[in-house]
Each structure stands twice: as structure tokens, then as C-alpha cells.
Amino acid sequence: MKHLLTAAMPRDEAIALLDLAEDMHQIQDRELKKLPALRGRTVVNLFFEDSTRTRSSFEIAGKWLSADVINVSGKGSSASKGESLRDTGLTIAAMGVDGVVVRSGASGAPALLAEWIGRPVINAGDGTHEHPTQALLDAFALRRRIHGDAARGRALDGVRVAIVGDIAHSRVARSNALLLPALGAEVTLVGPAAFLPVPAADGTRLGLRAETSLDAVIDEQPDALMLLRVQLERQAGKVAPSAGEYITGWSLTDERLARLGGAAIMHPGPMNRGLELSSRAADADASTVLAQVTAGVSVRMAVLYSLLASTTEASR
Amino acid sequence: MTAPRTVLGPDEIARALTRIAHEILEANQGPDDLVLLGIPTRGAHLAQRLADRLTGITGIDFSARVGALDVTMHRDDLRGRPTRASQPTRIPADGIDDRVVVLVDDVLYSGRTIRAALDALADLGRPRAVRLAVLVDRGHRELPIRADSVGKNLPSARTEHVSILLEEVDGRDAVTIESAGATGEAGAA
The missing domain is CATH 3.40.50.1370 (Aspartate/ornithine carbamoyltransferase)
Structure with a gap:
């Protein structure tokens, strides 16, 4: 799995992701909610649409895996000054981030971004298309x-x-x-x-x-x-x-x-x-x-881990 | 590639585990505060077997003092290898604070799995002491780590592949060694 753009996936892959989320879920019972798996990785939450729960859920998931998580919202960013999705994506990629979580009102935006920026993209909701x-x-x-x-x-x-x-x-x-x-x-x-x-x-x-x-x-x-x-x-x-x-x-x-x-x-x-x-x-x-809501954090930890932990081609 | 050579059979594995159980009790001067945590997959089964033996020897029920510790998220090779699947962690209800935790694994090799286990353990609590019991020590340590109890010291070349087969996973008990070529989970441990 290189990106998560759609929920259409083989049964085995879905079960494996849910199983991984099941192991991640155990962190909920712990006093120390931190795993080192994504230490040194940077994830950008690029949200062109308002969202509280999905954005914070991804943020918590990334942080519990020790990734650095940065939030960029559509409002107040250069997107509101007319910058294109492609330029915004390439700009963020050029800063050296390892993965991008994107929410957009435009169906298909995450798929385009994935083509353009050459690193893992996670669809956090695009228009009336998928979540x-x-x-x-x-x-x-x-x-x-x-x-x-x-x-x-x-x-x-x-x-x-x-x-x-x-x-x-x-x-x-x-x-x-x-x-x-x-x-x-x-x-x-x-x-x-x-x-x-x-x-x-x-x-x-x-x-x-x-x-x-x-x-x-x-x-x-x-x-x-x-x-x-x-x-x-x-x-x-x-x-x-x-x-x-x-x-x-x-x-x-x-x-x-x-x-x-x-x-x-x-x-x-x-x-x-x-x-x-x-x-x-x-x-x-x-x-x-x-x-x-609780499951959301565990599932997003599983997705972030699956896409970002390994940098070898064999896993992609 | 030569055919795998059997180094330990079922009886020898059983005797080794019994001896390790006695060694654990002797080193701890009794069963007080002992908790066994096996590293999945095969280490967790070995921990369960050791717990059964300790129950038999001491008459104290060890079923609530055995668990599994997955170390996947703490490994130092996540980046360079294909994505690793995780296994469930099961910690006894009373936790590990101030306990003597015996980590149990099938093969001790580079020591990196145990290094990851020590980190994983530190995130879960503060044991009074941590010990290590392994079925096979095949040498080639890359870190300053050693086992307190060893079932069998098995000098091996790095090119050789050591496999631990357990009834619970593989349908039979055996330790085998073969020269390069084959792949398997146990040998990578």
C-alpha cells in the first residue's frame, strides 16, 4: 500500500489493517501513550475543509506514533490567496515531509496530489467521493x-x-x-x-x-x-x-x-x-x-504506520 | 543448500524448559513477584509453557502471571524492511511495576529484539528487575545483551539458518539448523 485513497481494497488487506488497528488500540489502556515507530517522520494534515474530529484524530494518531504532525488549513494558508492544489502540495513536499493527510471539497483531489508529490497521501475525505x-x-x-x-x-x-x-x-x-x-x-x-x-x-x-x-x-x-x-x-x-x-x-x-x-x-x-x-x-x-471516535485514532495509527514506517520498495 | 539438521528434539526441548523453570526460581529465590512475558510469536508460547511448569513446581497458579510483549513498534529496523505486522501484547492485570519480569524468546541472536523489548517494557511500567530466558542462543551479538537462562548454546555461522518449531505453531517441537537459503520468522529473531 503506497497511498490510502479509497476504501476499495482486498479483504485480506482490510483484515490486516483492522488487526494492526486492534494492536494499536491497546495504547488506549496505557498510561504512557507513545510508540516510537514513526520517530523522525513528519506528517502534514492538509485540510481545505473544516473538520475537528478527523483532523484531531489524525493528529493524535501521528503523535502517539512519535511522528511530528503539522496542521495546514485551507483558510489562512496560501490556498486562500489563490494557490493551486498542485503548488500547495509541491510546496509542502519540498519542505521534506514524509506523508500528507488531505481533506478537500473536491472529489479526486487526494488522487491528484498523490500523483504530483511522490510520497504517501491519505484521503481524509474528498467531496462526495470517499472517506x-x-x-x-x-x-x-x-x-x-x-x-x-x-x-x-x-x-x-x-x-x-x-x-x-x-x-x-x-x-x-x-x-x-x-x-x-x-x-x-x-x-x-x-x-x-x-x-x-x-x-x-x-x-x-x-x-x-x-x-x-x-x-x-x-x-x-x-x-x-x-x-x-x-x-x-x-x-x-x-x-x-x-x-x-x-x-x-x-x-x-x-x-x-x-x-x-x-x-x-x-x-x-x-x-x-x-x-x-x-x-x-x-x-x-x-x-x-x-x-x-476511539476506533478512529487506532485505525489512523494503523494507516500511518502501514504507509510511513517502512521506506523500502518491497512494502509499497 | 543442505537439508536441515535437527539439533533438539521434543524431549530435549521439554527438558531444557524444565531446567530453565528451575533456574528462574533459583535465581529469584522463589516464585515471589515473578512475571513471564514472551515475545510473539514463539516466545509467547514458550512463556506459557514455562508458566505451566512453574505452576507444577511451586503449586502457585502462574496463569495470571504470564503474558506476551510485542516489540514491533520499538524495532530499530522498521525503516529498512518491508512493513512488519504486529502481534497482540498481553500484560498481566496486576501490571509489571516492581515485579521481576522474565522475558522469554525462542532465539537469541543479534540482541536487537531484546533491546526493543526493554524499550517496550519501559513504556509499560518499571519492573524491579528484568531477566532473559531463551531456548537457543546462537551467538553473533550486536549489542551488550546476554541471557540469564539458555536452553541450548548453538554455535552457528551467520550464513546458517536456525529454525525453532513449536507444537502450537508448527505442529511439532524441534530446533533445526541449515545453511543459507531458507527463510523463516524464527531465524530472523
């Missing part, structure tokens, strides 16, 4: 919830996951739609028709089953319900439901929570309480929201 570390941390949190301490080496075979919300515009949904099925999970996409991706010739969307009725999917008793952040303000002028319509049809309300059974309640954050899910659902025992 691979989010999918990895979702898979990690789900695998842990199901298998507990025996999670190492396991996949998600037969685990039924419903992803609910604005699937078409969600990079989180897209990356999960690639990764979870590769691990054996059965994924159903759920949302208003206007939020579902365009169907392929065989009727599947992103190669997966899609449903418009959340109630029907809840009746199937899935193992996990992944609720996406809904940004109705972004949908102005489109054939999108109002907030009221969305809550009626697709929110995890108290009433739906009561029918959910033992399903894990997942959310990538930040949550809109009362919109994607009720406050009670957000704080339920079945909610994995905070476990996902």
Missing part, C-alpha cells in the same frame, strides 16, 4: 462490538448493515459501501428516493440493495444501523424532503428505537440530535458513536 479511514473505523467498531476481544483475524461475514440518509452525496456511505461488503457484510442503502444513488442496469445502487422504507428495514432486524449526517440546507432547490418529512420517514425516533432490537446505532458525527436520530437513540447502550 476511507471513516469506513475502516466503522468496520473496526462494528467488528469489536460483534466479536469483542476475539476480533483479531475476523471479518464481518453475514453482518447486516443498513446505511440511512443522503447516500448519494455521502463520502462516508460510498466508502462503507465499498469496504463493508468486501468484509462479507450485507449492506442495504436506505433513504428518500432523492437521496439514493442512481441505479445501475441491474437495479442495484453502488452494487447494493436500496430501500426507501426505513420501517421495513427495521422490521428485518439488522445488526447495525448507520445513520448519516443529513445536511438539508445543502439540498435547497432539489427534490429533497423537508426536515419534518425526513424525521417522519427516516429518523431513528424513540418509537423506531423501541423496535430496533439489538442493532448497533452508528453515526460518523457530528450528530444532529432530533434529525437523524433522537437524543435517546444517540445515548442508548447500543450507540457506538463514541466507540467509533
Whole structure:
């Protein structure tokens, strides 16, 4: 693995990354949270879009591995003075950094950067395209919830996951739609028709089953319900439901929570309480929201280690 | 490349481990504060076997005093080699502070794995003392490190390859040596 641009990866590679993250996860229980594996490496967090949790998660991950981590945000950098992505990337590379974590509103920006700067690039979310570390941390949190301490080496075979919300515009949904099925999970996409991706010739969307009725999917008793952040303000002028319509049809309300059974309640954050899910659902025992955040650090440590620890060609 | 020559068979390995268990107790003047930490993969299995023997000898249950210490993140050759996979670390619930930690590994060679283990240990706590027990010492140290207990001193050429096979991993117990060519995890340790 030379870069992490997409969550599309072979099953073995995904399991190996999750296993590595499992070992990294042990650092959470330690007083001294520092491993020397990336000592002397420099990682730049290049964020052209606002982000608190993803950026700080990468920053903590890098620092716990002893890398030097520098944050460069779009605002206040030369990008706001009109510098191109290529020039910004080459400038940062010229300072001698070993890897770049990039978030951009432009789908495909990390892939271009990877071509230009000749060192490892990690996609921390690009437009409506992908957010691979989010999918990895979702898979990690789900695998842990199901298998507990025996999670190492396991996949998600037969685990039924419903992803609910604005699937078409969600990079989180897209990356999960690639990764979870590769691990054996059965994924159903759920949302208003206007939020579902365009169907392929065989009727599947992103190669997966899609449903418009959340109630029907809840009746199937899935193992996990992944609720996406809904940004109705972004949908102005489109054939999108109002907030009221969305809550009626697709929110995890108290009433739906009561029918959910033992399903894990997942959310990538930040949550809109009362919109994607009720406050009670957000704080339920079945909610994995905070476990996902913790998993994020471990998964990003695994990714940084995999891409930056070795400098030999054989590992790339 | 010659065929591997068996240096230790199952009975000899068993006797060596029994002797090491007695040596550990004698050096420590009893079982107090002893904790065994094996270095994965095979060192962890050897630590478990030593713990079983110590339980048998002393009548004290050692199952909560044995664990595994992965040293991958502390190695000094991460940069120059293909990315190494890690293994789980399992530290006894009571920790290692003020304990006598016996590190257990299959082969002692350059000493670099043990150097990494000492660093990894320092991040986890402050043992009263650290000892080292290995099944095979094949020489060629690159650091000032020596073992307190050795199952078998095995003079070898650097070009030779020493393999430790254990029932738990390999389906049988044996120590073999062969001239260059073959690759394996144990010989690199």
C-alpha cells in the first residue's frame, strides 16, 4: 500500500489493517501513550475543509506514533490567496515531509496530489467521493462490538448493515459501501428516493440493495444501523424532503428505537440530535458513536504506520 | 543448500524448559513477584509453557502471571524492511511495576529484539528487575545483551539458518539448523 485513497481494497488487506488497528488500540489502556515507530517522520494534515474530529484524530494518531504532525488549513494558508492544489502540495513536499493527510471539497483531489508529490497521501475525505479511514473505523467498531476481544483475524461475514440518509452525496456511505461488503457484510442503502444513488442496469445502487422504507428495514432486524449526517440546507432547490418529512420517514425516533432490537446505532458525527436520530437513540447502550471516535485514532495509527514506517520498495 | 539438521528434539526441548523453570526460581529465590512475558510469536508460547511448569513446581497458579510483549513498534529496523505486522501484547492485570519480569524468546541472536523489548517494557511500567530466558542462543551479538537462562548454546555461522518449531505453531517441537537459503520468522529473531 503506497497511498490510502479509497476504501476499495482486498479483504485480506482490510483484515490486516483492522488487526494492526486492534494492536494499536491497546495504547488506549496505557498510561504512557507513545510508540516510537514513526520517530523522525513528519506528517502534514492538509485540510481545505473544516473538520475537528478527523483532523484531531489524525493528529493524535501521528503523535502517539512519535511522528511530528503539522496542521495546514485551507483558510489562512496560501490556498486562500489563490494557490493551486498542485503548488500547495509541491510546496509542502519540498519542505521534506514524509506523508500528507488531505481533506478537500473536491472529489479526486487526494488522487491528484498523490500523483504530483511522490510520497504517501491519505484521503481524509474528498467531496462526495470517499472517506476511507471513516469506513475502516466503522468496520473496526462494528467488528469489536460483534466479536469483542476475539476480533483479531475476523471479518464481518453475514453482518447486516443498513446505511440511512443522503447516500448519494455521502463520502462516508460510498466508502462503507465499498469496504463493508468486501468484509462479507450485507449492506442495504436506505433513504428518500432523492437521496439514493442512481441505479445501475441491474437495479442495484453502488452494487447494493436500496430501500426507501426505513420501517421495513427495521422490521428485518439488522445488526447495525448507520445513520448519516443529513445536511438539508445543502439540498435547497432539489427534490429533497423537508426536515419534518425526513424525521417522519427516516429518523431513528424513540418509537423506531423501541423496535430496533439489538442493532448497533452508528453515526460518523457530528450528530444532529432530533434529525437523524433522537437524543435517546444517540445515548442508548447500543450507540457506538463514541466507540467509533476511539476506533478512529487506532485505525489512523494503523494507516500511518502501514504507509510511513517502512521506506523500502518491497512494502509499497 | 543442505537439508536441515535437527539439533533438539521434543524431549530435549521439554527438558531444557524444565531446567530453565528451575533456574528462574533459583535465581529469584522463589516464585515471589515473578512475571513471564514472551515475545510473539514463539516466545509467547514458550512463556506459557514455562508458566505451566512453574505452576507444577511451586503449586502457585502462574496463569495470571504470564503474558506476551510485542516489540514491533520499538524495532530499530522498521525503516529498512518491508512493513512488519504486529502481534497482540498481553500484560498481566496486576501490571509489571516492581515485579521481576522474565522475558522469554525462542532465539537469541543479534540482541536487537531484546533491546526493543526493554524499550517496550519501559513504556509499560518499571519492573524491579528484568531477566532473559531463551531456548537457543546462537551467538553473533550486536549489542551488550546476554541471557540469564539458555536452553541450548548453538554455535552457528551467520550464513546458517536456525529454525525453532513449536507444537502450537508448527505442529511439532524441534530446533533445526541449515545453511543459507531458507527463510523463516524464527531465524530472523
